[in-house]
Amino acid sequence: MIEDKQPQRTSISELGEFGLIDYLTKNIELVNSSTKFGIGDDCAILEFGDKQTLISTDLLVENVHFDLSYMPLKHLGYKAVMVNLSDVYSMMGKATQITVSLALSNRFPVEAVDELYDGMKLACKKYNVDLIGGDTTSSNLGLVISITAIGEIEKDKAVKRNGAKIGDLVVVSGDLGAAYMGLQVLEREKAVYKVNPNSQPDLSGYDYIIERQLKPEARKDVPPLLNELEIVPTSMIDISDGLSSEILHITKQSEVGCNLYEDKLPIDPTFINVCEEFKLDTTTIALNGGEDYELLFTIPQTDFDKIKGNPNFSIIGHITDKNSGVNLITRGGESMPIQARGFNHMEK
Amino acid sequence: MIEDKQPQRTSISELGEFGLIDYLTKNIELVNSSTKFGIGDDCAILEFGDKQTLISTDLLVENVHFDLSYMPLKHLGYKAVMVNLSDVYSMMGKATQITVSLALSNRFPVEAVDELYDGMKLACKKYNVDLIGGDTTSSNLGLVISITAIGEIEKDKAVKRNGAKIGDLVVVSGDLGAAYMGLQVLEREKAVYKVNPNSQPDLSGYDYIIERQLKPEARKDVPPLLNELEIVPTSMIDISDGLSSEILHITKQSEVGCNLYEDKLPIDPTFINVCEEFKLDTTTIALNGGEDYELLFTIPQTDFDKIKGNPNFSIIGHITDKNSGVNLITRGGESMPIQARGFNHMEK
Numbered sequence: 001m002i003e004d005k006q007p008q009r010t011s012i013s014e015l016g017e018f019g020l021i022d023y024l025t026k027n028i029e030l031v032n033s034s035t036k037f038g039i040g041d042d043c044a045i046l047e048f049g050d051k052q053t054l055i056s057t058d059l060l061v062e063n064v065h066f067d068l069s070y071m072p073l074k075h076l077g078y079k080a081v082m083v084n085l086s087d088v089y090s091m092m093g094k095a096t097q098i099t100v101s102l103a104l105s106n107r108f109p110v111e112a113v114d115e116l117y118d119g120m121k122l123a124c125k126k127y128n129v130d131l132i133g134g135d136t137t138s139s140n141l142g143l144v145i146s147i148t149a150i151g152e153i154e155k156d157k158a159v160k161r162n163g164a165k166i167g168d169l170v171v172v173s174g175d176l177g178a179a180y181m182g183l184q185v186l187e188r189e190k191a192v193y194k195v196n197p198n199s200q201p202d203l204s205g206y207d208y209i210i211e212r213q214l215k216p217e218a219r220k221d222v223p224p225l226l227n228e229l230e231i232v233p234t235s236m237i238d239i240s241d242g243l244s245s246e247i248l249h250i251t252k253q254s255e256v257g258c259n260l261y262e263d264k265l266p267i268d269p270t271f272i273n274v275c276e277e278f279k280l281d282t283t284t285i286a287l288n289g290g291e292d293y294e295l296l297f298t299i300p301q302t303d304f305d306k307i308k309g310n311p312n313f314s315i316i317g318h319i320t321d322k323n324s325g326v327n328l329i330t331r332g333g334e335s336m337p338i339q340a341r342g343f344n345h346m347e348k
Numbered sequence: 349m350i351e352d353k354q355p356q357r358t359s360i361s362e363l364g365e366f367g368l369i370d371y372l373t374k375n376i377e378l379v380n381s382s383t384k385f386g387i388g389d390d391c392a393i394l395e396f397g398d399k400q401t402l403i404s405t406d407l408l409v410e411n412v413h414f415d416l417s418y419m420p421l422k423h424l425g426y427k428a429v430m431v432n433l434s435d436v437y438s439m440m441g442k443a444t445q446i447t448v449s450l451a452l453s454n455r456f457p458v459e460a461v462d463e464l465y466d467g468m469k470l471a472c473k474k475y476n477v478d479l480i481g482g483d484t485t486s487s488n489l490g491l492v493i494s495i496t497a498i499g500e501i502e503k504d505k506a507v508k509r510n511g512a513k514i515g516d517l518v519v520v521s522g523d524l525g526a527a528y529m530g531l532q533v534l535e536r537e538k539a540v541y542k543v544n545p546n547s548q549p550d551l552s553g554y555d556y557i558i559e560r561q562l563k564p565e566a567r568k569d570v571p572p573l574l575n576e577l578e579i580v581p582t583s584m585i586d587i588s589d590g591l592s593s594e595i596l597h598i599t600k601q602s603e604v605g606c607n608l609y610e611d612k613l614p615i616d617p618t619f620i621n622v623c624e625e626f627k628l629d630t631t632t633i634a635l636n637g638g639e640d641y642e643l644l645f646t647i648p649q650t651d652f653d654k655i656k657g658n659p660n661f662s663i664i665g666h667i668t669d670k671n672s673g674v675n676l677i678t679r680g681g682e683s684m685p686i687q688a689r690g691f692n693h694m695e696k
Contacts, residue, residue: 036400041508042435042586043402043499052384053401054391059449059483059494087390101407101494135407141489146407146449148496151391160389238390 010110023110028121028131032096034152035130044132046097046150054151054158056087062142070186073112075214077119080145083240085127086218086293088151090238092159093223097132098124101146103139116145127220159297164235164254168298170317171233171307173219175266176243177282180289181274182206182213208270216293222312229306236297242290245340248326250298257324260317260338262331287328287338358458371458376469376479380444382500383478392480394445394498400506402499404435410490418534421460423562425467428493431588433475434566434641436499438586440507441571445480446472449494451487464493475568507645511582512602516646518665519581519655521567523614524591525630528637529622530554530561556618564641570660577654584645590638593688596674598646605672608665608686610679635676635686 015023025039037045046053060066060080068076081098088095100120104113124131129149189201203210219238226233235254237246243265251258265286275282298319299307307313317329327335363371373387385393394401408414408428416424429446436443448468452461472479477497537549551558567586574581583602585594591613599606613634623630646667647655655661665677675683 037506037508041510042438043404043441043497043506045439045501045506046401046403047503048396048401053394053396053498055394055403055445055447055481055496055498056391057447057449057481057483057494057496059451059485059492061451061485061487061489061492063488064451064486090390091393093391097403099403099405099496101405103407103409103412103492133403133405135405137407137409138412139409139489139492140411141409141487141492144407144409144451144489144492144494146405146492146494148403148405148447149391150401150403153393155395158385158391158393160385162389 011106013106015110025131030130030132031128032130034096035132038130038132039134044097044099048152050155051152052155052158054088054091054093054153055148056084056151057146057148058083058087060145062144067190068143069190071214073115074119074122077116078123078215080147081120081123081127081129082216082218082293084147084149085123085129085220086238086240088149089219089223090236090295091151091153092157092226092233092236093151093153095127095129095149095151095220097130097150099132099148100134102134102136103141103144104136105139105142108143127218159233159236161235161237161250162253164250164256164298164319165300166256166319166321167301168234168319169301169304169315170247170258170260170296170298170319171313171315172239172243172266172294172296173222173313174292174294175268175271176239176292176294177286177289178209178212178268178271179216179291180285181271181278182209182211183291184278185210185274186213206270206274208268209274213291216291218293219295222295225312229310231299231303231306233297233299236295239292239294239296240290242288243296244287244338245290246296247338248340250296251319251326254319255322257320257322258317258326259320259324259329259335260327261329264314264316266314266316283328359454361454363458373479378478378480379476380478382444383480386478386480387482392445392447396500398503399500400503402436402439402441402501402506403496404432404499405494405496406431406435408493410492415538416491418538419562421463422467422470424493425464426471426563428495429468429471429475429477430564430566430641432495432497433471433477433568434586434588436497437567437571438584438643439499439501440505440574440581440584441499441501443475443477443497443499443568445478445498447480447496448482450482450484451489451492452484453487453490456491475566507581507584509583509585509598510601512598512604512646512667513582513648514604514667514669515649516582516667517649517652517663518595518606518608518644518646518667519661519663520587520591520614520642520644521570521661522640522642523616523619524587524640524642525634525637526557526560526616526619527564527639528633529619529626530557530559531639532626533558533622534561554618554622556616557622561639564639566641567643570643573660577658579647579651579654581645581647584643587640587642587644588638590636591644592635592686593638594644595686596688598644599667599674602667603670605668605670606665606674607668607672607677607683608675609677612662612664614662614664631676
């Protein structure tokens with residue numbers, strides 16, 4: 001376990017709850033002018049003038065959402081922030097603040113919590129987000145991380161899931177499936193380690209997919225990119241549970257159907273190699289893999305010229321009427337209904 | 349366990365995560381005009397115009413913050429909301445929205461989660477607060493509840509902990525210590541039940557203190573009451589960890605000292621009786637009991653006439669210079685330094 005590798009250990013109870021909070025939050029700088037007051041009182045105070053406030057929250061539970069045997073705490077902290085910021089970007093918003101609540105068991109020394117916070121602070125710094133408050137408590141239950149992200153956006157400019165129109169193009173940023181295959185490689189190495197604790201994990205050649213799993217980046221750049229291109233998406237969502245699950249959210253809430261094209265799904269060469277190695281179908285994983293934190297959105301067909309050939313985006317399909325259903329058009333030209341088979345933590 | 353008393357059980361996995369969220373959130377009405385969009389997308393959208401936004405978050409962990417053997421889930425839901433709203437009122441704000449994240453293990457059937465939500469919805473209705481989003485996930489770790497409360501307040505009107513001035517009066521709403529003694533009674537009945545499972549809990553005569561523990565009310569009424577009295581507190585905090593711990597927050601952040609008077613601490617007659625029964629000192633419990641969710645605040649001495657004799661408030665002391673320390677003046681006239689001995693979940 002990562003937290004046991006630390007030679008130096010300070011028991012959390014030595015600091016006490018308030019001591020721990022003081023310790024964790026002493027170096028937190030505030031960078032956004034909308035943050036009038038951050039940590040140190042009952043509430044944070046925000047002020048947005050004519051802007052609207054976006055709020056999003058996620059709960060991450062040990063052994064459900066992460067496995068500390070291969071997830072370094074610093075990466076976990078970073079990823080936990082990304083998961084939340086991604087929700088703000090997926091409304092076309094600008095993330096401005098987060099709150100962080102932690103439940104910690106005694107097996108975590110202060111140094112471990114510090115590493116976790118280091119990852120969160122790094123994420124905040126890189127993404128220009130203020131950590132403005134939270135709660136820290138003990139747990140007899142392992143580690144639980146709850147983050148609430150707050151963002152701003154011009155009035156009535158938030159892009160929701162329910163605006164896709166028949167004929168719209170379906171677009172996705174980045175590539176798909178790599179985070180899931182990164183997890184498969186890590187799980188394999190963990191299994192090897194269990195059998196032979198002297199083995200050294202061999203992760204060379206897997207850097208990209210492992211980074212996608214352990215240190216994903218939220219697509220902060222997409223809202224300004226689309227603004228520059230003068231494209232206003234009609235609907236948008238982030239890909240946390242998998243493309244299939246997310247497109248079904250958009251089509252359900254927009255009351256439309258959709259055709260996605262197998263040969264248009266953006267996938268990385270490393271991802272293809274690893275799928276071959278694991279004897280897994282690239283399309284199945286690209287559709288259902290999850291945790292990519294890319295953005296999936298729809299745009300009017302008239303915006304085609306603005307986005308075609310843009311290396312940040314792939315046009316993967318188009319919106320149809322509701323009765324046509326939600327389908328994948330295979331390379332062979334067959335139409336297969338898409339079902340949600342994304343990560344579903346409730347069914348684990 | 350409360351959740352096992354249900355004759356009807358629906359496994360959460362039958363619904364799946366999205367099904368559960370749909371199920372839980374289908375009857376949530378939005379009442380605040382500042383809520384432009386609530387549950388059903390990546391973020392909630394709020395709009396406050398010239399108002400400021402307050403954000404507060406709390407994490408509640410099973411067997412740390414609550415014991416389901418005597419805490420009915422509906423009460424737990426209600427209390428979880430109170431804990432958070434109390435933080436908004438303690439800034440003189442108006443609570444307007446909450447987000448709720450739950451981690452649930454399989455031992456909870458849907459009906460149990462429903463009860464929990466019923467309590468939260470009841471609290472929201474009574475306090476005019478919108479439930480605007482959240483996250484629901486599985487847990488191998490018991491029940492975890494994370495709530496973020498959002499509130500509004502006029503610009504620069506939020507009352508923080510750091511404004512107490514020498515000579516200010518120290519005031520508290522309601523009475524102190526009852527929630528803690530309610531817990532003692534419930535713990536005693538649990539111990540009796542363990543020895544003799546056929547015993548019937550005898551809680552008659554303890555109604556007030558048990559209600560203070562199981563179904564506390566946040567002091568929504570205090571900010572408008574003070575506004576009516578034309579009193580602007582110089583500092584304010586809610587009493588979640590105990591009076592001693594909270595007054596130390598105020599004095600530390602305001603860089604002042606304080607004298608509190610033992611004979612001024614507001615306590616209820618039932619509370620006195622139960623303390624006698626348990627052979628506990630009323631002053632010790634009133635100082636350190638915690639979970640009362642009353643408001644502790646300081647006001648200028650010149651406001652004395654506005655507040656004296658008001659049945660909602662007790663003047664319990666005054667602010668001194670920092671070097672005089674934070675003391676309790678006993679009935680015998682002795683000065684004893686006050687130390688934080690409130691609930692400290694990290695040290696349990």
